Amino acid sequence: MASTAPPAPPPPPTITCVKHLAESANLTSIIPSNYAYYTNSAQTKASDPGDSIPIIDLSLLTSDNPDHKSTAIRDLDNALNHGIPEELMNGILEGTRDFFDLPEEEKPEFQPKDVVSPIRYGTSFNTEKEKIFCWRDFLKVFVHPHFNFPDRPESLREILLEYTGRIRKMVRELVGGVSEAMELDQDYVEEVLKLDSSFQKFGGNFYPPCPQPDQTIGLPPHNDPGLFTILLIHNGLAGLQIERHGQWFEVNPPQNSMIVNVGDQLEIFSNGRCKSSRHRAVVNKLRERLSIAVGNGPGKDVVVGPAAPLVEKDGGALYRSMKYQEYVESQLSRSFNGKSILEEQMMFHEDQI
Ligand SMILES: O=C(O)CCC(=O)C(=O)O
Ligand SMILES: [Fe+2]
DSSP, rough: OOOOOOOOOOOOSOOOOOHHHHHHTOSSSSSSGOOOOOOOGGEEEEOOTTOOOSSGGGGGOSSHHHHHHHHHHHHHHHHHHHHOHHHHHHHHHEEEEEETOOOOGGGGGGGGGOOOEEEEESSSTTTTSSOOOOOEEEEEEEEESSSOOOOTTTTTHHHHHHHHHHHHHHHHHHHHHHHHHOOOHHHHHHTTTTTTGEEEEEEEHHHHHHHHGOOOOOOEOOOOOEEEEEEEEEGSOEEEEEEETEEEOOOOOOOOEEEEEHHHHHHHHTTSOOOOOOOEEEEOOOOOOEEEEEEEEEEEOEOSOHHHHHHHHHHHHHOOOEEEEHHHHHOOOOOTTTTHHHHHBSOOGGGGO
16 A cells, blocks of 8 residues: 655745844844845935824825815825725734744745745745845735735734725725816716726735845835825834935824825836835844835736826826836845836936937
C-alpha cells in the first residue's frame, strides 16, 4: 500500500522583514547601510493646520462655475461625514496588525516572487530591483473585482471584505462629486471607468520604530496609480508628508479621520484638472506606525485617457492613454527611484505649455 508523503515543510523566509530586524537584539543605534536614504529635512515644513494640507484638496476639484463647485464640496462632505464607523476602522487596523504579528515562519507562503500576485507580503517596495530598502513591511491584497484574502489571521477576512466594500462606496461618491465639478455626466464616468468592476487594492504598511529615523525612509516619494487612495493611519501618527511646490508638508490627521489622496488615473482622466498627490512616509524613533492604504482604480481593462468631453473643451489631450492594468504592472515592476510613470504619460510638460 502506498504511503502518503508527509506535507512539504514551508519554504524558508526569502526576505528579512524590517519588523524582524527592528525587534532583533543586534539592532542597536545604527541601522544597516542598505537602509540609508537621504532626506533633505531642510525642505520639510511643519504643518499648519490652518491652510497647508487640506485633507481633501477641494481646490483640485474646481469648476469655474461656483454653483457646481459648492455642490461638489457638499457631496464630498457628505461622503466623508457618513463614512466608516469607528469600530470598523479599529477592526481593520487590528486585523492588519495581527497579520504582521504572525510568526515569521508562517509568512513565507504569502511571499510570492511575482509582484502582481493577489496576496503579497513583503518589505521595502520591490526588493528584486532595489539596493536601498525602505523601512516598512507591507501586505497587499487585491480585493475587487475578485475578493482575495490571506487565510490567516482569522480576524482579517470579514473585516477586510466589509471595510473595502465601504471604501468602494465612498469612492464612488467622491468620483460623483468630482464628475459634477468637471461638468461630466456621472453615468458616463461610471461607465467609461467601469466602476462596477473597479480594481481595488488593500495595502497595510507597518513601519517599526527606527533608531535613526533621519537616515532612512518609510516610503520614498511616489504617486498612487489609481483614482483615489483612502488612507487610515493608526492614532493619526505623523509620518505622512505631501509635496507642494517643491516643499514637503507634514500631515497630521485628526483622530479617526481618513485622508483622500488623488491618484494618477484621476489626473489623466481629468486632463490635468485634478493633480495626483506626490507623497512619502517618514519613520519614527520611538513609535511604530501602521497605515492602511486602499487604492481604488477603474476596471483593470479600461484604457484610461483624458475624458472625451474635457479634451474637446480643452482643445486637446495632455496625457497619453494606457490600459490601467499595464499602468499598475509597470509601476509595480519599477524601483522607487526611477522616473515616474505619470511623467511619461504627459504629452507636454508644464514648462512647454
Ligand atoms: O503610510 C503612509 O502614511 C503612506 C502610505 C502610502 O503612501 C501608500 O501605501 O501608498
Ligand atoms: Fe502612497
